Amino acid sequence: MRTTAAYWREKLQLTQHVEGGSFRETYRAPLQIPQHSLPANFAGDRAASTGIYFLLEEGDFSAFHRIAADEMWHFYDGITLHIYEIRPDGRLLVHRLGRDVEQGEQLQLVIPAGSWFASSVEETGGFALVGCTVAPGFDFADFELADRKALSAAFPQHAGLIALLTRG
Template identity: 60%
Template sequence: MNTAQYWIDKLNLESHIEGGSFKEIYRSELVLSQLALTAHHHGDRSAMTSIYFLLQHGDFSAFHKIASDEIWHFYDGSPLCVYEITTDGTLEKHLLGKDIENGQQPVVIIKAGSWFGSRCEEPGGFTLCGCTVAPGFDFADFELADKEALQKEFPQHEDIIRQMTRRTNAE
């Protein structure tokens, strides 16, 4: 089994603003006009984008949301817990991994507009996965959660929000 550092080095991964390491590996040349997209998309978008994403135990991808659906694909390492707060306030815990008999799935889909974050909960572990976004990802459609605002909106999920956010309005 390869290590996290092996993948970081071999795939030339860089630090990601939400946590973990990533590298964009594909951006479609097909561009969709703003007129064909939702009001949550702020401009024209590539039809699809894809990245490698790696998280190590002890780090997390902070709660954030985007304007497009995101498909997560498991590649190597330990299972990844992807926490999703859907637009109706339901908290879902998805297990991205290859052990289907124990509730893991090799592909997890997060719908546009959901708040989501992830972490590798296996001590000493890491997860290498891929994330595909369609219409394509753009930081103009990205919102990193504010801890206090998200806890106020979803007080029933206060604990997981506290654990998986990094900023407040004061910061």
């Protein structure tokens, strides 16, 4: 059976994500980590871990953003997802999440806390269905969507890419 983005959106009951694409939270650990046990950049207690499905189609993108925790990505279906990571030191890494390990794609990868990252599907008509696991668990209080002008000023060497993968 050949799957489509529409199939996954319906079967997994995905909704629009603020950064782009579609998602649904699938797991939130009942174990809570108290704020006093977390680094100072967490403003409250957090679940030990969270998980989501995330679907991205060609023609859309996940805009540059960063979170306070590490995020592990898992490939499920579709074609290669390009994940652009700007480390705090300004180094740009381009990750290829997909199943063609012979061509350097990865089935899993981790984006470290504090890195700016964005993603896109770069094949006409393609989509990528992936999963993301965050530990300590994701909370929108820990989410920062990039401002194009501010991120370009911080990393002028990547201003062209930032212009393509931000929403304002």
